[in-house]
Amino acid sequence: MHLFATHFGIYEVGFDANGKPRLLPFRYDPDPSEIGLGYLDLADHRERIRVPMVRRSWLENGPLAGTGVGRGREEFVAVGWDAVAGLIADELRRVRSTHGNQAIFGGSYGWASAGRFHHAQSQLKRLLNLAGGFTSSVNSYSYGAAGVLLPHILGRDYKDACDTAPSWSDIAENCELLVGFGGFRLTNAQVEAGGTGSHRSVEWLRRCQERGVRIVVFSPAAGDAPLGQNVRHVSIRPNTDAAVMLGMCHRLLTEGLFDYEFLNHCTTGFGEFESYLIGETDGIAKDAAWASAISGVPAETIIGIAEDLHDHRSLINVAWALQRARFGEQPFWTAIALASMAGHVGRKGCGFAFGLTAVNAVGQPVRRLKGPAFEQGMNPVRHFIPVARITELLENPGGRIEYDGQTLELPDIRLVWWAGGNPFHHHQDLNRLVEVFRRPETVIVTENMWTATAKMADIVLPSAFPFERDDVAASSRDNWLVYSRRVMEPPEGVLADHEAYCLIADRLGCREAFDENRCVDDWLAHIYEGYRQRYPELPDFQAFRSRGFAILDEGEDAPAPADHFRRFRNNPDRSPLKTPSGRIEITSSTIGEFGYPDIGSHPAWREPEEWLGAPLASQHRFHLLSPQPAHRLHGQLEYGPASQSAKLKGCERFMLSAGDAKGLAVGDGDLCELYNDRGRTIAAVTIDAGLMPGVAVLPTGGWFHPDGDGIDHGGNPNTLTPITAASRLSQATAPNSCLVSIRAWRGSGPEQHED
């Protein structure tokens, strides 16, 4: 079978009457995603990068002439591959001999495309490591706060974003009440890093409902609650979930409705938390009335659901979005404390989970295909940043930031190279990012489209689309392995990242170390053999390639893994967690001892600078949430048919309640300007009857498209979001704490502003 693998699923390759290739849903996928169906349309899109390009004044005057201010507004000159490989090799040599390798930032965060070999970050990092190393980045935008917090609370086995949840099959069979903070944004489950052959989250959630699992969703948006029976939506002010959970903890405590045995044997530090709950530490009882005043959730609702959580076999799920906010560690930590009190942690299908439906993998009862990665080699440079500190890195050379008990020194970056990510999509406060991106001496970007990031480069290397090369694709969280076979050749002048870096490695004298004398076919066979060594039941490479895919446990579900915490609950001495105490740390003396002003030793409510209760809300009165886009993957496939047809008059859509629209004198489809002190962006109103007043929702992924006045016509929410970290502990991204103003826009839409 001729297959093409993407992060949103597998597609079959067919041909239309004119012999033109087209993508079709994969026959074994019960719920294929529409996102990728139009992927091939991008092959000859006008925004495609077709040849290596160099910004004119960098080319003419060199990296030291201080022309970085021209980035993003100057023309590019086409150059040949030989010339560009020479320019890059010379520039890498210059920077490393003058400043040392730490002056090269190769963090390069981003999703790029599926495929184990043509993995954009790995290709770049392997090259840079052979060139002496680079300043790197750690953690993710997805799970930055939780990924640092949870190893302290649950142990290092729970660092991965997909590893806390019980399996869907256990939830459907055993859970009676599923309470989802942040709900279930089902369009997100189309995606899985590395791809999947079988989208099943939506079906699993439906099966839970059919089995009588009652579902409660706390969200500012009613759309985060699934349709169907046994569902209740509770409207909540953004960023206040921790307060509601604390109100629930308080109720369970004062009513004596908590699992004393579990708290005693399986957790540590409940006493300190208890003092905080009853107000011994600060004079404020965190009762339901207190939580209600903060969150807008009626006190009796908080009380009722708290008791329900205790009285029934319950599971608390928290959406990843909640930790992508100021003090984003708190709702996760508080949920763990609440579930521990309610007493069902370690019971099948119960306890707590993070990110059910955030991506397809969470909760899937499958045996995972964990294979070898394309080897990046060793990075001799010890400098790194938590990934969302890119602005500080470029703004403040020689500065320091605190992070998870360490003090990190920010090196003086002279060269930035980005491949497979789009910081002008993913990072916050884009206008500030534009300024700092003008500081380094050289910026190199490897991309397939003229993204805002590519436009900010000095040297742009055109990269082949994933359907223009062969690869072995798999997700370490899934049981499908795919031979993703090229559908067409890349345009002349465009190379796969690997081929481009071979040319540069040649100039650097490390070609042999880079490609080990293997051609791409050899690499694919080599990577596949790595899988076979771990899973001998897989067919040999030739058979795999001709069939197009392989699957573990074909035709049946792998047995549901035992609930993670069951063994621990049964015998915490014999199966301790990998925390300092071996227990769930409701109080973490490690975190307490860091002495950070923005996170303490136990879960707590902390008031963000930007939320509906903040003083700033008198000036900018809407809380902006920026969830994931339903019709594309981040900024990818923005020009695909699914993304384009979801727009209105070519504009991104944002959601507003009917009352707010009326107050602003705008109607469905009207263009509005969303603005604050950081930026301005244009989007079209969609009235959402289920949205809480005071909240605006603008999904990510509209391409940053500022005009001469600095107004973004692409509807990118990151023109508005702050770079403020969740806390010093995680230094994670926090775009969901953002206040904006909104007014009708009388100017033109994006059609008039296109290049």
Ligand SMILES: Nc1nc2c(c(=O)[nH]1)N[C@H]1C(S)=C(S)[C@@H](COP(=O)(O)OP(=O)(O)OC[C@H]3O[C@@H](n4cnc5c(=O)[nH]c(N)nc54)[C@H](O)[C@@H]3O)O[C@H]1N2
């Ligand atoms: N306001 C706000 N911002 C957010 C979020 C939010 O919730 N709110 N969410 C954040 C999250 S969770 C994430 S994960 C990030 C995502 O941010 P990114 O991962 O940076 O976004 P993508 O658009 O997927 O960028 C990947 C880029 O890689 C390119 N690419 C694809 N294949 C290849 C290849 O083979 N080689 C090369 N060189 N390039 C390739 C694509 O063209 C694309 O431009 O955004 C974050 N930003």
Ligand SMILES: Nc1nc2c(c(=O)[nH]1)N[C@H]1C(S)=C(S)[C@@H](COP(=O)(O)OP(=O)(O)OC[C@H]3O[C@@H](n4cnc5c(=O)[nH]c(N)nc54)[C@H](O)[C@@H]3O)O[C@H]1N2
């Ligand atoms: N189609 C598609 N799917 C994707 C992606 C994509 O780009 N496109 N990206 C993937 C990636 S990289 C990631 S990390 C995941 C992210 O998955 P999540 O982090 O779960 O997703 P989000 O879409 O950011 O937010 C989910 C919901 O949280 C709610 N929410 C936000 N803030 C609050 C709050 O303070 N309180 C409450 N109660 N609710 C709140 C919002 O209403 C939103 O609908 O999605 C993945 N799935």
Ligand SMILES: [Mo]
């Ligand atoms: Mo993400």
